[in-house]
Amino acid sequence: MKRILLRVAYDGTKYAGWQIQKGQTTIESVLNETISKLVGEQIQVIGSSRTDAGVHSLGTVAVFDTETRIPAEKLCFAINQWLPEDIRITESYEVASDFHPRKCESKKTYEYVICNRTIEMPTTSLYSYFYHYPLDVKKMQQAATYLVGEHDFTSFCSIGTQAKDFVRTLDGCDVVREGDYIRIRITGNGFLYNMVRIIAGTLIEIGGGKREPEEMKKILLAKDREAAGPTAPAKGLTMLGITFAKDPRK
Amino acid sequence: MKRILLRVAYDGTKYAGWQIQKGQTTIESVLNETISKLVGEQIQVIGSSRTDAGVHSLGTVAVFDTETRIPAEKLCFAINQWLPEDIRITESYEVASDFHPRKCESKKTYEYVICNRTIEMPTTSLYSYFYHYPLDVKKMQQAATYLVGEHDFTSFCSIGTQAKDFVRTLDGCDVVREGDYIRIRITGNGFLYNMVRIIAGTLIEIGGGKREPEEMKKILLAKDREAAGPTAPAKGLTMLGITFAKDPRK
Numbered sequence: 239m240k241r242i243l244l245r246v247a248y249d250g251t252k253y254a255g256w257q258i259q260k261g262q263t264t265i266e267s268v269l270n271e272t273i274s275k276l277v278g279e280q281i282q283v284i285g286s287s288r289t290d291a292g293v294h295s296l297g298t299v300a301v302f303d304t305e306t307r308i309p310a311e312k313l314c315f316a317i318n319q320w321l322p323e324d325i326r327i328t329e330s331y332e333v334a335s336d337f338h339p340r341k342c343e344s345k346k347t348y349e350y351v352i353c354n355r356t357i358e359m360p361t362t363s364l365y366s367y368f369y370h371y372p373l374d375v376k377k378m379q380q381a382a383t384y385l386v387g388e389h390d391f392t393s394f395c396s397i398g399t400q401a402k403d404f405v406r407t408l409d410g411c412d413v414v415r416e417g418d419y420i421r422i423r424i425t426g427n428g429f430l431y432n433m434v435r436i437i438a439g440t441l442i443e444i445g446g447g448k449r450e451p452e453e454m455k456k457i458l459l460a461k462d463r464e465a466a467g468p469t470a471p472a473k474g475l476t477m478l479g480i481t482f483a484k485d486p487r488k
Numbered sequence: 489m490k491r492i493l494l495r496v497a498y499d500g501t502k503y504a505g506w507q508i509q510k511g512q513t514t515i516e517s518v519l520n521e522t523i524s525k526l527v528g529e530q531i532q533v534i535g536s537s538r539t540d541a542g543v544h545s546l547g548t549v550a551v552f553d554t555e556t557r558i559p560a561e562k563l564c565f566a567i568n569q570w571l572p573e574d575i576r577i578t579e580s581y582e583v584a585s586d587f588h589p590r591k592c593e594s595k596k597t598y599e600y601v602i603c604n605r606t607i608e609m610p611t612t613s614l615y616s617y618f619y620h621y622p623l624d625v626k627k628m629q630q631a632a633t634y635l636v637g638e639h640d641f642t643s644f645c646s647i648g649t650q651a652k653d654f655v656r657t658l659d660g661c662d663v664v665r666e667g668d669y670i671r672i673r674i675t676g677n678g679f680l681y682n683m684v685r686i687i688a689g690t691l692i693e694i695g696g697g698k699r700e701p702e703e704m705k706k707i708l709l710a711k712d713r714e715a716a717g718p719t720a721p722a723k724g725l726t727m728l729g730i731t732f733a734k735d736p737r738k
Contacts, residue, residue, distance in 0.1 A: 247609055247610055247611070248610050248611075249610040249611045249613075294610075294611050296609065296611065314607065315607075318607065323608075323610065323613060324610045324613075325610060326607050326608055326609065326610050327607070328606075328607045328609075329607075356578075357564065357565075357568065357576050357577070357578045357579075358573075358576055359497055359546065359576065359578075360497055360498050360499040360544075360573065360574045360575060360576050361497070361498075361499045361544050361546065361615060361726065363499075363573060363574075365611060476611065
């Protein structure tokens with residue numbers, strides 16, 4: 239038996255998110271079915287990051303145990319042959335049998351994209367949130383800096399989470415404009431449920447002048463979901479990737 | 489009666505191209521039907537650029553004549569309310585009654601995008617051509633420079649065209665790599681049928697080492713479609729926009 243690590247990229251548009259849900263097509267369910275058929279075993283992948291319906295990923299990590307004789311590095315090509323086109327395994331290799339992608343030190347990076355122009359662009363509508371009022375990126379960037387470091391992010395966590403510890407450390411939270419698009423890129427050691435989308439929703443309120451950048455400090459201290467802005471729509475969010483403090487490659 | 493100019497952006501994935509074809513849904517047919525219903529007249533738009541099925545656009549120009557009382561600048565918002573989400577009018581204004589977007593001096597810019605990595609990225613698969621062998625961008629850039637200027641582009645025109653004059657002038661043909669993506673951006677005073685896609689297909693052969701950059705000169709001189717490379721797939725192509733030598737705004 240060996241444990242295989244996969245890097246998984248997907249367009250989340252047509253899926254009910256990552257996690258298995260009865261009667262729904264999810265990234266996890268498609269991976270389990272596809273790999274089970276390929277290797278002829280009952281496969282259950284363990285993912286690094288759950289994403290909601292409509293959220294995309296360029297590099298989620300998933301691991302599974304198998305007795306297959308297909309070489310670990312070739313598994314990505316074999317699995318891709320049976321996956322739908324909107325899910326791709328970009329890399330596969332063997333890891334230690336006790337490696338668990340959620341139970342080890344790691345850094346994850348997410349990007350939230352806002353299409354900020356008068357009229358939406360059809361070619362990017364599935365990968366960005368269209369917001370047509372002007373946004374002040376300087377104010378958004380100033381507000382974002384207050385989030386960097388170790389904080390209790392209770393205010394940025396959707397109600398109904400199973401989390402008990404709300405302290406997380408962000409290494410960076412950058413807001414940049416590229417033409418009509420504003421990119422919010424956040425790296426941290428862990429993220430609460432809807433955390434990036436609530437940060438994006440709050441930054442949009444600040445960029446639009448509804449709140450001042452300094453309010454971000456108060457929102458953090460409030461430890462209350464009601465203090466922050468709305469949860470920005472799923473389709474603007476992409477999981478860019480995850481790196482592990484200790485290289486898991488066997 | 490007044491003549492209205494529209495800037496049209498669309499995701500071409502679900503359409504049989506721009507031009508009206510019996511029994512097919514095209515950008516032109518959707519515009520005609522939508523605007524006719526809105527203004528209560530029989531509308532026939534005249535487009536600046538025909539694109540094939542799967543090709544996208546950020547700014548094709550279309551004009552039409554109408555007696556509507558809706559102010560010209562507001563028409564884009566009114567039409568967008570009835571258009572499918574993958575077609576957007578980004579701007580509308582009145583032009584001279586004899587303005588014709590194909591019968592005046594203009595510059596068009598197209599971009600062809602290649603996703604050049606080992607395994608395709610699902611989030612860009614509808615907007616780029618996946619090519620997994622390594623490509624040498626320096627060679628592609630060198631070859632591209634031979635295309636700039638006034639040339640007979642017969643070798644870069646698909647058979648069956650109605651064109652009689654094959655001389656066109658390119659102002660620029662640039663090849664740049666951004667991470668895993670190679671962007672070929674071409675500006676010129678006119679383009680023959682499939683010209684950008686055949687240039688892209690030829691540059692890919694050169695970047696992949698099948699031909700030398702200098703061969704581009706011979707291909708131009710051959711004036712023979714057989715001399716150039718294959719027509720690269722439609723989905724990698726996006727019409728970026730068109731500018732007119734004389735501002736058509738009334």
